[in-house]
Amino acid sequence: MFRIVKRQDMSSRYSTLLRIGSIFAALIFTALIIILLGYNPLQVYAKIVEGSLFSKFRITQTIHKMIPLITLSLGCAVAFKMKFWNIGAEGQFYLGALGATYIALNYGSLPPYILLPIMFVAGFICGALWALIAALLRTAFGASETLVTLMLNYIATNIIMYLQYGPWKDPEARGFAKIARFSPNAWLPTIFGVQSGWIITLILVVLIYFMFAKTRLGYQIQVIGENTQTASYAGMNVNKILIIAVILSGGICGIAGMMQASGVEHSLTYELSAGLGFTAVITAWLARLDPLNIVIVSTLFSVLLQGGTYIQTALQVPSSIAGIIQGVILFFVLASDFFVNYKIIRVKKETPDAAVSFDEGK
Amino acid sequence: MDILNSIGLFLQSTVQMGTILLFATLGGILCERVGHLNLGIEGMMLMGAVIGFFTGYHTGSGWAAFIAAAIAGGFGALIYAVITVTFLGNQIVTGLVLSIFGTGFSSFVGLPLSTVTMPQSAMAPFRAFKVPLLSKIPVLGPALFEQSIYVHIGLILAIFMYIYINKTRFGLNLRAIGENPASADASGININLYKYIHIIVGGMLCGLGGAYLTLVYVPLWQDGITSGMGWIAVTLIIFSSWNPIKAIFSAYLFGALRSIGFKLQNIQIPKIGGGTFILNSQLLNMLPYIMTIVVLVIIALRKKREEQPPAWLSLPYFREDR
Numbered sequence: 001m002f003r004i005v006k007r008q009d010m011s012s013r014y015s016t017l018l019r020i021g022s023i024f025a026a027l028i029f030t031a032l033i034i035i036l037l038g039y040n041p042l043q044v045y046a047k048i049v050e051g052s053l054f055s056k057f058r059i060t061q062t063i064h065k066m067i068p069l070i071t072l073s074l075g076c077a078v079a080f081k082m083k084f085w086n087i088g089a090e091g092q093f094y095l096g097a098l099g100a101t102y103i104a105l106n107y108g109s110l111p112p113y114i115l116l117p118i119m120f121v122a123g124f125i126c127g128a129l130w131a132l133i134a135a136l137l138r139t140a141f142g143a144s145e146t147l148v149t150l151m152l153n154y155i156a157t158n159i160i161m162y163l164q165y166g167p168w169k170d171p172e173a174r175g176f177a178k179i180a181r182f183s184p185n186a187w188l189p190t191i192f193g194v195q196s197g198w199i200i201t202l203i204l205v206v207l208i209y210f211m212f213a214k215t216r217l218g219y220q221i222q223v224i225g226e227n228t229q230t231a232s233y234a235g236m237n238v239n240k241i242l243i244i245a246v247i248l249s250g251g252i253c254g255i256a257g258m259m260q261a262s263g264v265e266h267s268l269t270y271e272l273s274a275g276l277g278f279t280a281v282i283t284a285w286l287a288r289l290d291p292l293n294i295v296i297v298s299t300l301f302s303v304l305l306q307g308g309t310y311i312q313t314a315l316q317v318p319s320s321i322a323g324i325i326q327g328v329i330l331f332f333v334l335a336s337d338f339f340v341n342y343k344i345i346r347v348k349k350e351t352p353d354a355a356v357s358f359d360e361g362k
Numbered sequence: 363m364d365i366l367n368s369i370g371l372f373l374q375s376t377v378q379m380g381t382i383l384l385f386a387t388l389g390g391i392l393c394e395r396v397g398h399l400n401l402g403i404e405g406m407m408l409m410g411a412v413i414g415f416f417t418g419y420h421t422g423s424g425w426a427a428f429i430a431a432a433i434a435g436g437f438g439a440l441i442y443a444v445i446t447v448t449f450l451g452n453q454i455v456t457g458l459v460l461s462i463f464g465t466g467f468s469s470f471v472g473l474p475l476s477t478v479t480m481p482q483s484a485m486a487p488f489r490a491f492k493v494p495l496l497s498k499i500p501v502l503g504p505a506l507f508e509q510s511i512y513v514h515i516g517l518i519l520a521i522f523m524y525i526y527i528n529k530t531r532f533g534l535n536l537r538a539i540g541e542n543p544a545s546a547d548a549s550g551i552n553i554n555l556y557k558y559i560h561i562i563v564g565g566m567l568c569g570l571g572g573a574y575l576t577l578v579y580v581p582l583w584q585d586g587i588t589s590g591m592g593w594i595a596v597t598l599i600i601f602s603s604w605n606p607i608k609a610i611f612s613a614y615l616f617g618a619l620r621s622i623g624f625k626l627q628n629i630q631i632p633k634i635g636g637g638t639f640i641l642n643s644q645l646l647n648m649l650p651y652i653m654t655i656v657v658l659v660i661i662a663l664r665k666k667r668e669e670q671p672p673a674w675l676s677l678p679y680f681r682e683d684r
Binding site for chain 1: 399401441444445448449450451452454455456458459460461462463464465466467469470473590593596597600642644645647648651652654655658659662663671675676680
């Protein structure tokens, strides 16, 4: 007989080892799939690394994915800590970009040192307001935030499409449905050849880390995440803290959108996020909502995403293989979570208690 | 007469678009009723769509394609079930990953398929046929009785599922698990078995929804052919408050919205006091999502028992936590 019990002795070293082990297991498993599909797995892996890191241009491309991904994951993590399932990072990203774009298109003649901070604030506010909708509907009516934020994502993309094909369509784009390019005043400057958003992202990582480690708000958010009842017995105003945290979460995602529009695209399109808002939900979760882990996990993901586009040209391997690899690795890591939280123990004898032992799902 | 004709044609395409959504919604309802929120519907639909087309192309048999599509969707759901039921993984994250995986999988398998056409023999079983007499009914006739058998399978499934969930012992157990797995467990129901079966059958339905596109509606393979309909299905599950009969109406309603959206170009509506307001398909595409949020709020406000989400939705159940 086997029984599954909750693990009490969860050491972080053990869980890290388990994570790394599961990634290796996944790589071996995907290698088998790649062989079955008729390609050489070692070559595919090598080209993914090569395609994401082995030239200045490719590193820049990888970093351009890392910056929004880390920022969005941080945004998700703030809400997830509270068990507020904000899967609306994608929508908040677009609204942030929208706010920044509005400023950039209408006040493009302002000098950069005034214009950029205003765009930054606009990005934060718009992202925050978009997330706030879900928070208010949850606190006022008890509507599920998971479903509301998911809907808000699609509303946001459609708003951008509407603007791109309708009112904001650039009349000088010869009939193409495009939003006009920002004036150079509204471009985030580049530092070391990369858009300077990485500085903002690093600052955010440190800030969020300290918020959870040192501040009252960070502590309160975590208590609410553990147990809402405990939090309200302890005299916390749960709804108020929830709303503040969601504003923070959405605002950070909005900043990510502002940085991508202003630093990389110099415009706004409905494909600006390339789905990173959804990826961020996954990376935040895999990083166990820890800001430093988020940096590591997001980096690995960006390598995979960027390298995936390269294998197509390098090996004539369809880039969709990267999606399959990504999926399989994640499935393994998600399943391995189980062994972090639970362990299987052997029960020596059939005891009367066996009737309630865990026998259906082994 | 001409207007009646075009209304009839519009309803016909509404029902076709609605059928894709209906299958996926029914699949999602089955899964959510056992308390599992599966955001992988889009992925499972794509897997079903591509495998259905692949099988139809290679075997020339429509029904083989139909079965293969169901198996493909069920396979996606099996992965989801292993992680979320057995390994108690996070359902939201696992569902999103399943969507990523399904998209990659379908685009890989579909690569050589984007230039081929389906053999006639594979499309034959699903060709629209006129039900004698009934198809002569003006307007509604062509919409409901001049359709592929696929459409009718969807309708029958919905009715069957309603009876299954509400009138049978299995359905009672199913609802008990979604509401409170601990007490269902205590009453001796094999929870994990129930969860596995319903999640997998749900996935099969999603696969069939996707395959309707590649076998009947289009019928070709294009990358990402479902174009986000899996996500609309997630909204439809809520919109129909987890009820298969309501799912029929909501799927057709959203199908209508989508088929209007395709035809709508930029329409300039003059605003009072100058300027114009531009109405285009993007604005219309927003509607389903906005309506769903409104519905979410309404069902939360009305607090009617039978309209609420399953109480245990998206929460893991670990026996010893009781």
